[in-house]
Amino acid sequence: MSRVKDIRVKVIDSKTGNGFVKQQHYSGKVVQNSSLHFGAFLDGILHGVMSFGSPLDKRKVLPLVITREGKICEWNAMLELNRMAFDHVLPRNSESRCISIAIKLIKKSAKHIKWLLSFADGCQCGDGAIYRASGFLLTAVKENNRLIRFNDGYITHGINLCHRGSPKISKLYNPKNLTESALYKAGAFVYIKGYQLRYIYLIDKTCRLTVAELPFSKIAERGAGMYLGEKIERGSRNSTASSSLEGEVC
Secondary structure (H helix, E strand, C coil): CCCHHHCEEEEECHHHHHHHHHHHCCCCCCCCCEEEEEEEEECCEEEEEEEEECCCCHHHHHHHEECCCCCECCCCCEEEEEEEEECCCCCCCHHHHHHHHHHHHHHHHCCCCCEEEEEEECCCCCCCHHHHHCCCEEEEEEEECCEEEECCCCEEEHHHHCCCCCHHHHHHHCCCCCCHHHHHHCCCEEECCEEEEEEEEECCCCCEECCCCCCCHHHHHCCCCEECCEECCCCCCCCCHHHHCCCCCC
């Protein structure tokens, strides 16, 4: 018998949340902007973390949703679900249940939050099956050609190669401050090809999107399907049916 209803979701501190994410998330990295962490517990043991925070560039994403009066929501009216990390102990469908509970807790305790944003990494992880199962709306399927993998296996965004992006990374991997093109030609890294998928959840149902809601079939049409880091060939899995599949945590 599934024990999914025995899972308890509650707010946890950043140290605990970030420590779990570093151990269980495929990237091994946390998002520094994360400010709200929910833990998923079974029998008192932590098996999953959902981290929320402000997007890195909020000015770009705020106009994606407007109020029923047609105005852009307040600066503090949205959060990004920027990390989900679960181990393999929890039963099937645990992830979407935990997201649902976290949303209910946000709705109850932070009434100013009107909508949520999240991105699925179709380059390394998955195309967002959990988000679809949780009621998120698909609003963009964008080719991502800026992720790079260095020869030692380290993965980062191309913007971090220059000193203005991430001084720490550029000092280590680009000490001569060469152009991205020059480093690529020198064989310092390879590009990871894939897609980034944008999902939005409207907590306040009176709000509306300013961009089109895309059918889930668009994922297969664009060849953007991915599950557990493996690319899904077009037609091999129905994108609508796949919304019930879980285990893919990005």
